[in-house]
Amino acid sequence: MSQRPSTPLLDTIQSPADLKGLSLDALNTLAGELRAEMIDAVSCTGGHLGAGLGVVELTVALHHVFNTPDDQLIWDVGHQCYPHKILTGRRDRIRTLRQGGGLSGFTNRSESPYDPFGAGHSSTSISAGLGMSVARDLGGKDHNVIAVIGDGSMSAGMAYEALNNAGSMDSRLIVILNDNDMSIAPPVGAMSNYLSRLLSSKPWLSVRNLAKEVVNRFPGPLERAAKRVDEYARGMVSGGGTLFEELGFYYVGPIDGHRLEHLVPVLENVRAADADGPVLLHVVTQKGRGYAPAEEAPDKYHGVSRFDVVTGALNKPKSNAPSYTGVFAKALIAEAEADDKVVAITAAMPGGTGLDKFGELFPDRVFDVGIAEQHAVTFAAGLACGGYKPFCALYSSFLQRGYDQLVHDVVLQGLPVRFAIDRAGLVGADGATHHGTFDLAFLTCLPNLVVMSPADEAELMHAVATAVAHDDGPLAFRYPRGEGVGVPLPEKGEVLPIGKGRIVREASQPKVGIVSLGTRLADSLKAAEELAAQGLPTTVADARFAKPFDRDMIRDLAGKVDVLITVEEGSPGGFGAHVLEFLSSEGLLDGGLKARTMTIPDTFIEHDTPANQIEQCALTARHIVTRARDALDTTTTSKPASA
Ligand SMILES: Cc1ncc(C[n+]2csc(CCOP(=O)(O)OP(=O)(O)O)c2C)c(N)n1
Ligand SMILES: CC(=O)[C@@H](O)[C@H](O)COP(=O)(O)O
Numbered sequence: 167m168s169q170r171p172s173t174p175l176l177d178t179i180q181s182p183a184d185l186k187g188l189s190l191d192a193l194n195t196l197a198g199e200l201r202a203e204m205i206d207a208v209s210c211t212g213g214h215l216g217a218g219l220g221v222v223e224l225t226v227a228l229h230h231v232f233n234t235p236d237d238q239l240i241w242d243v244g245h246q247c248y249p250h251k252i253l254t255g256r257r258d259r260i261r262t263l264r265q266g267g268g269l270s271g272f273t274n275r276s277e278s279p280y281d282p283f284g285a286g287h288s289s290t291s292i293s294a295g296l297g298m299s300v301a302r303d304l305g306g307k308d309h310n311v312i313a314v315i316g317d318g319s320m321s322a323g324m325a326y327e328a329l330n331n332a333g334s335m336d337s338r339l340i341v342i343l344n345d346n347d348m349s350i351a352p353p354v355g356a357m358s359n360y361l362s363r364l365l366s367s368k369p370w371l372s373v374r375n376l377a378k379e380v381v382n383r384f385p386g387p388l389e390r391a392a393k394r395v396d397e398y399a400r401g402m403v404s405g406g407g408t409l410f411e412e413l414g415f416y417y418v419g420p421i422d423g424h425r426l427e428h429l430v431p432v433l434e435n436v437r438a439a440d441a442d443g444p445v446l447l448h449v450v451t452q453k454g455r456g457y458a459p460a461e462e463a464p465d466k467y468h469g470v471s472r473f474d475v476v477t478g479a480l481n482k483p484k485s486n487a488p489s490y491t492g493v494f495a496k497a498l499i500a501e502a503e504a505d506d507k508v509v510a511i512t513a514a515m516p517g518g519t520g521l522d523k524f525g526e527l528f529p530d531r532v533f534d535v536g537i538a539e540q541h542a543v544t545f546a547a548g549l550a551c552g553g554y555k556p557f558c559a560l561y562s563s564f565l566q567r568g569y570d571q572l573v574h575d576v577v578l579q580g581l582p583v584r585f586a587i588d589r590a591g592l593v594g595a596d597g598a599t600h601h602g603t604f605d606l607a608f609l610t611c612l613p614n615l616v617v618m619s620p621a622d623e624a625e626l627m628h629a630v631a632t633a634v635a636h637d638d639g640p641l642a643f644r645y646p647r648g649e650g651v652g653v654p655l656p657e658k659g660e661v662l663p664i665g666k667g668r669i670v671r672e673a674s675q676p677k678v679g680i681v682s683l684g685t686r687l688a689d690s691l692k693a694a695e696e697l698a699a700q701g702l703p704t705t706v707a708d709a710r711f712a713k714p715f716d717r718d719m720i721r722d723l724a725g726k727v728d729v730l731i732t733v734e735e736g737s738p739g740g741f742g743a744h745v746l747e748f749l750s751s752e753g754l755l756d757g758g759l760k761a762r763t764m765t766i767p768d769t770f771i772e773h774d775t776p777a778n779q780i781e782q783c784a785l786t787a788r789h790i791v792t793r794a795r796d797a798l799d800t801t802t803t804s805k806p807a808s809a
């Protein structure tokens with residue numbers, strides 16, 4: 167156990183109001199203590215480390231200068247909000263971060279009035295902030311709205327849509343661009359290159375010229391009009407300014423985001439300025455600031471397990487089985503070695519999707535498009551049009567953002583894009599914003615899309631091979647976060663027949679049939695053993711495909727059992743719903759068969775360990791046994807002897 171850091175000044179802070187009267191020296195001391203407290207807390211809980219460390223001074227300055235929560239402060243993504251949580255009355259629970267029943271790892275409206283907008287997915291802050299500032303104007307109020315967005319998050323379409331809208335409006339919105347020249351991985355794209363050029367071409371604002379600069383930026387209404395006329399006369403209005411100025415923002419910066427003597431006066435000026443349009447303050451920070459291991463390896467320390475503060479060593483739980491992500495990457499590499507048409511796309515998650523490994527071997531065949539899931543999907547569609555075999559590797563919850571593109575640009579046109587959907591199902595500590603629980607529902611309703619859900623890591627290899635071979639339309643396969651079950655892996659994946667399931671445990675004269683989709687198979691098999699021990703012979707099928715599913719197999723099983731149960735780690739409206747529809751439309755329920763679907767319940771599941779989440783969703787082997795027994799106990803009509 168590490169010794170808690172000494173934090174005498176932080177101990178006196180109950181709310182941001184306590185920061186108001188503090189001198190710059192005191193604010194600097196406070197920032198040091200806040201940083202130590204955050205490092206210690208995350209070392210106990212795990213979570214997002216580097217981003218929060220980079221905004222310690224900015225957080226202190228914002229709460230010192232602005233009047234939160236009346237002034238609305240929005241953190242994009244929300245993964246950098248731990249220092250904000252500590253200063254806004256949640257310090258006593260900071261060591262419950264991301265634990266069951268504890269604080270969320272992101273901003274959350276239901277958690278605190280200091281979190282005016284919930285997040286988890288990136289690039290929403292400018293849109294939300296603009297909505298809030300327009301609502302303020304419409305309501306005749308005059309508080310400030312501040313959106314803090316990172317350079318990585320600035321690559322997403324939503325951010326540009328919001329800049330485009332905000333720049334043409336007169337609503338006073340303060341956007342702080344927190345530029346640490348990092349996304350999770352090094353940032354990519356022309357915007358990132360532009361920001362680097364901007365930083366190298368513009369002198370940093372010094373303390374002496376800060377106030378002058380800001381006053382120049384925000385002249386009073388008359389001076390403003392005169393300045394505008396003058397600028398037009400001199401042809402300055404188009405060309406010459408930063409991209410943000412061209413888009414209608416007042417641009418201020420760049421300033422050093424770790425120097426409170428810079429941040430405080432410039433924020434005070436921005437707050438006091440008489441500007442009736444959006445302002446963009448460009449703040450330069452360092453991800454992982456103040457903790458050597460995180461400064462040296464900002465990608466590795468973006469999100470961490472529990473760790474030793476002194477050495478920085480991460481306490482990763484040991485596992486004998488490989489991760490699904492790792493198996494996917496290996497399988498795709500093997501396929502790509504044999505087929506030079508295989509290419510891969512990631513939206514700013516090269517490490518998280520395993521495509522970093524693919525890129526080491528095939529640098530010209532991997533594309534990191536930045537945080538831009540919508541673009542990733544349509545870009546893949548274009549590659550498919552050009553005869554390539556694109557694997558679009560996205561986290562399930564981030565694919566939600568590319569849904570129209572998936573429907574309209576890929577599936578409707580029958581293009582052979584392969585969706586490798588990682589983090590499907592429950593993801594644990596990231597919680598409700600990051601679960602991949604809706605994909606089965608939103609994918610299986612689409613005509614002609616093949617949807618696979620491998621039951622273990624060997625099946626995932628087969629899914630990859632099947633996807634490579636499936637060239638006549640779109641295909642998706644989903645797999646969870648974390649480690650596989652430890653089954654032996656084949657040398658190479660097998661191409662599976664589309665739409666065919668498999669019986670993995672066959673009982674003679676079964677009473678119960680379990681049709682498992684995906685990685686609930688291991689628990690389904692355990693449940694079957696238990697049911698058999700209780701005198702209820704049970705057959706277990708692995709559906710393999712959610713769409714098209716194996717109708718013959720299910721029809722056959724339905725004809726043999728008293729109770730048919732589908733099990734999946736997905737929301738209602740997915741695989742089980744389609745099976746039920748099939749059973750009823752084929753009249754297979756008319757003879758007394760009891761059908762039950764086991765899904766994640768129709769509610770958002772909060773952060774916790776994956777095991778607790780599965781328990782909460784009643785999807786363990788024990789729950790499957792109970793479900794089967796309950797259904798049998800209410801069976802009134804027995805199956806005709808001929809069935
Ligand atoms: C829509 C979406 N795609 C991907 C992610 C995963 N993600 C979380 S933080 C992050 C990097 C954000 O970089 P930046 O905004 O610069 O913040 P920093 O971590 O550098 O402070 C990414 C890719 C996400 N949260 N939301
Ligand atoms: C904030 C964010 O969206 C990512 O950092 C995410 O938490 C990563 O999740 P994994 O740990 O599953 O890669």
Ligand SMILES: [Mg+2]
Nearest residue numbers: 316317318348
């Ligand atoms: Mg960044």
